[in-house]
Amino acid sequence: MPVILLTGGAGYIATHTAICLLEAGFEVLALDNFSNSQPQALERVGQICGRQVPLVKADIRDEAALERVFSEHQISAVVHFAGLKAVGESTEQPLAYYDNNVAGTVTLCRVMARHGVKQLVFSSSATVYGDARQMPIREDAPRSATNPYGQSKLMLEYILADLQASDPAWRIAVLRYFNPVGAHPSGLIGENPNGVPNNLMPFISQVAVGKRAQLAVFGDDYATADGTGVRDYIHVMDLASGHLKALQYLQQQPGLVAVNLGTGRGYSVLEMIKAFSDINQVAVPYQIVARRPGDIAECYADPSLALELFGWKAERGLEDMVRDAWRWQQQNPDGYCS
Ligand code: NAD
Numbered sequence: 495m496p497v498i499l500l501t502g503g504a505g506y507i508a509t510h511t512a513i514c515l516l517e518a519g520f521e522v523l524a525l526d527n528f529s530n531s532q533p534q535a536l537e538r539v540g541q542i543c544g545r546q547v548p549l550v551k552a553d554i555r556d557e558a559a560l561e562r563v564f565s566e567h568q569i570s571a572v573v574h575f576a577g578l579k580a581v582g583e584s585t586e587q588p589l590a591y592y593d594n595n596v597a598g599t600v601t602l603c604r605v606m607a608r609h610g611v612k613q614l615v616f617s618s619s620a621t622v623y624g625d626a627r628q629m630p631i632r633e634d635a636p637r638s639a640t641n642p643y644g645q646s647k648l649m650l651e652y653i654l655a656d657l658q659a660s661d662p663a664w665r666i667a668v669l670r671y672f673n674p675v676g677a678h679p680s681g682l683i684g685e686n687p688n689g690v691p692n693n694l695m696p697f698i699s700q701v702a703v704g705k706r707a708q709l710a711v712f713g714d715d716y717a718t719a720d721g722t723g724v725r726d727y728i729h730v731m732d733l734a735s736g737h738l739k740a741l742q743y744l745q746q747q748p749g750l751v752a753v754n755l756g757t758g759r760g761y762s763v764l765e766m767i768k769a770f771s772d773i774n775q776v777a778v779p780y781q782i783v784a785r786r787p788g789d790i791a792e793c794y795a796d797p798s799l800a801l802e803l804f805g806w807k808a809e810r811g812l813e814d815m816v817r818d819a820w821r822w823q824q825q826n827p828d829g830y831c832s
């Protein structure tokens with residue numbers, strides 16, 4: 495039975511995707527170096543699905559380790575999540591980001607090619623649109639990056655396009671995620687950031703559960719309806735099903751596609767706080783502070799290409815996002831160590 499390799503398989507988006515793939519009848523193999531995750535996350539996936547996910551501890555930059563994995567398993571496609579993703583950290587440690595994200599992906603692709611595995615789903619990001627001028631953002635919008643993390647994703651988009659152009663046997667889906675939030679409805683798996691969360695939703699959850707005193711809202715003087723930043727938050731289970739659809743698409747279609755995974759609907763920071771506290775009946779104290787450097791006013795997708803090519807659209811709304819994020823947080827106040 496052919497196996498789908500999930501790099502970064504113990505991470506936030508990969509664990510949710512593993513559930514979708516297992517439920518659709520795929521065999522999966524997870525590979526992770528646990529630089530930002532724990533193996534317990536995959537044990538929880540096993541609990542949810544009734545069977546354990548095989549797991550290899552390895553780094554995607556370790557070519558010999560990848561060689562062994564591809565020799566020992568009948569891998570048919572790779573969903574490549576492994577990467578570092580903290581924007582602020584990337585400006586302090588650019589080489590770590592280029593090494594891990596860019597060099598790691600090059601190594602992975604080299605081993606894939608050697609083993610004739612040429613189907614790849616790649617985790618890109620709406621960050622490749624930089625400060626987009628037109629909303630909603632279509633896939634053919636100009637791309638740019640404002641930090642090393644974003645640069646690494648942009649470089650990889652170019653590298654993968656060159657790779658596919660050099661050998662049409664490659665089938666590649668570049669998925670540009672907007673803002674993934676929420677958790678599996680069981681509350682058993684979810685987002686588990688190390689230290690102080692960089693992203694809005696985990697910060698709100700940690701304030702609500704009492705781990706942090708209040709949320710700092712980064713600016714209320716943007717050119718948006720209420721002055722706070724607007725983003726396209728997408729439920730992580732919708733994002734997960736987008737990966738399933740992308741894999742099924744690649745089984746039918748050659749070439750490279752770059753596709754937005756978003757809902758097409760933006761919400762402001764204040765709308766997110768209000769939804770979280772109203773729906774979950776919990777207080778989220780906050781204070782307006784200065785803008786965060788590098789932030790943009792708004793960012794939301796035109797998700798029509800995903801519907802056209804994959805037959806995919808987001809099904810879950812804001813209520814599901816905040817309810818599921820809260821269930822995970824409450825059941826696991828200390829993440830997978832709870
Ligand atoms: P995550 O940190 O939870 O998952 C990434 C996983 O990759 C972690 O388990 C980490 O330990 C692993 N990893 C990192 N470097 C590795 C290496 N060299 N070898 C092996 N494993 C390695 O992050 P996530 O939110 O699940 O993100 C998954 C992917 O999606 C990343 O590539 C990220 O850049 C991209 N993405 C995430 C978001 C987001 O907001 N979460 C948005 C857009 C794109």
Ligand code: WQD
Pocket residue numbers: 579581618619620621672673692693694695697709710711712713722723724725763786789
């Ligand atoms: C959302 C909104 C903040 C935290 C980042 C990366 C991007 C992508 C997703 C991977 C903004 C505001 C946030 C807080 C706040 N990652 N905010 N107080 O900035 O859209 O995107 O994560 O590819 O590359 O840049 O997401 O969740 O950090 O912020 O007011 O404590 O919430 O200003 O308007 P962002 P975010």
